[in-house]
Amino acid sequence: MEYKSTELIDKYLRTRKIPSTACSGCGLGINHKVVIQAIDELGLEKDDIIWGTSIGCAGRQTFATWLGDGFAGTHGRVYAIARGLRIALPKEKKIILTVGDGDAFGIGLMHLIHSARSNADFTVIVNDNLGYQSTGGQFGFTTPQGVKTDSSPYGMFEHNLMSEGMDVMHILEGSGATFLARHVCMDGPRAVESVKKAIMNPGFSLVHMPYPCPTNFASRHLGSRKAVDIYRWMQEQAAPLGEEKPDTVWATGVYVDKSGSRPEFSDHVWRTVNKIKRTGTI
């Protein structure tokens, strides 16, 4: 199915915030479109989804873009807000959170882990621009080793969640997440399919979606602000799961699909509350 952005915008987004104020060549809009396309292919309407965002490039640029209800949390806290909201909302309402890498894997990691632990039904789209770009370009917890940023002028050498064989996906899987996927923003329809599965999973879902930042990341590390250079650099280091090369940084595809294997947080809590009220026991 071919999608025209304008049709999706008219159907789902607020024209006051679209186009966004993102920098020229920024890949965030591609990720954003992937999510909107997935929503459309699932046949969901604006009132079916509550859209939450964080701070930083990904949060600020996507806040109040959704035509329906939207909220933004402070740094790293949107997962905790979403858990409380999940308890209050009917289960047919879906929550989608578009956040950044610093928010999810840095300041908010504890809240994220506890969201996975409780299998709270919401979908976290981690739009990863490989560091703190809205503050000018400092390294983050997914910045590849050796990359030069304003705070790693000699190259990124501190070990993080994507170095030495570590992967933040392992942490989240161990914490009980029931759907995990990773796609770079140029994955197109494959990314849309994963996001669709994530949204439909009745539990905690996360899709990690690295995207290019020409303005800060690429200008420091590649010495170029040309979008084509950073897109090529990212694509060269991405490969589908099972087709990785030794220098692959982002293996793309579905990492975990255990949809329905664990009770969903809110459902579990309310069922238990109802049983306690009726019988006095769990």
Place this chain on the structure above:
Amino acid sequence: MKRFLETGNFAITEGAILAGCRFFCGYPITPATELAEAMSLRLPQVDGVYLQAEDECGAMHLCIGASLGGMKAMTATSGPGYILYADPFGWALGCEMPLVVVNSGRVGPVSGITGAPGQGEFYLTRYPTQGGNFECVTLAPNSAQECMKMVCEAFYLSERLRMPITVLADQLITDGFEDITVPETDDEMAEMGFRTWPRKTCMGPEFYPYTDELDIPPVQMGSGTGGLCSDWTPTVEGYDIEEVTEHHRHAYRLIYKVRNNKDLFNHHYEKKFMDDDPDLVVVSYGTPSRVVNTAVEKARSQGLKVGALRLINIWPFPDEHFSRSTKYLAVELNWDGEMVREVQRATPKDSDVHFLGTCGDLPTIPDLLETFEKLLKNQPLERKGWVLEAW
């Protein structure tokens, strides 16, 4: 009505349930742990949810989420947890989300002594977050029975003012066992002065009107209103904006919806022996006020013209009680002197303001009587080693 011999924590739980609270999220901390335990027992019995969060910061954010979804929510902690509320408190103030926060004060700083009462968060409950440009309301009960009523009142105020409200208690009030009467019907609640206010939904499209008006319902997610709320300066519709003029309007509302509606809560105080313009007014709140009240009664029986002013609504500070030029003594459970600074600010310039502070323990009646006598005889208060500090 039902009567119990129970703790302040029990009373707070019942007060919250009477107010319609159906969501509690907390994190264990002495001396507020028993409150969380009581909530975990009671809430499921009334179709409510008790959750334990990963930390206090997460706990208050979960409460924000529940409130954002239309539930009345509460969290409770002590000083070391209250400081972790700084982040969500700012969000709830800025987004105007009704919530109730209970702080059972213990002596600090930091962890201090878990089992000793303290009043080190007088100013923290006024400035619970960064950034300024907001006003806060704090209620400080001095008994288990009053805890129940003030928690219910905090829910009432939080809905009408559309903001988080702090109930500031201390370890002795929340942990101590007292005779408690719990109303069981609406009539009994009204008879006992309990006020409630239902949760409503802001239908928009003006979610953040530039006004000091009361009774604007909060933004709610999931009700199809297209509601927006964020940590940024909002436009009237809730869009984030980087415009100082918009921020002026937002800040005006956050400050003046409280300052221009003080008659909602400024009747929360207690005066004893204050009708004959006493020569010395003893000002206190919370647990020390109970000792103060006894000491003032004794002083009166000895012919000393002393009066007691107990503040329950401590923020916004009720300046109206301090218009008379006389001697004042602020009695607090801290050595650094917090409330006394407000007393000094609020009183006429020729007033004589003094301070008696204790640190982890309560003032004694002999100490108070000695202090009253000295002040009335214009004798200076002396420092007694570590024990008594002139302010």
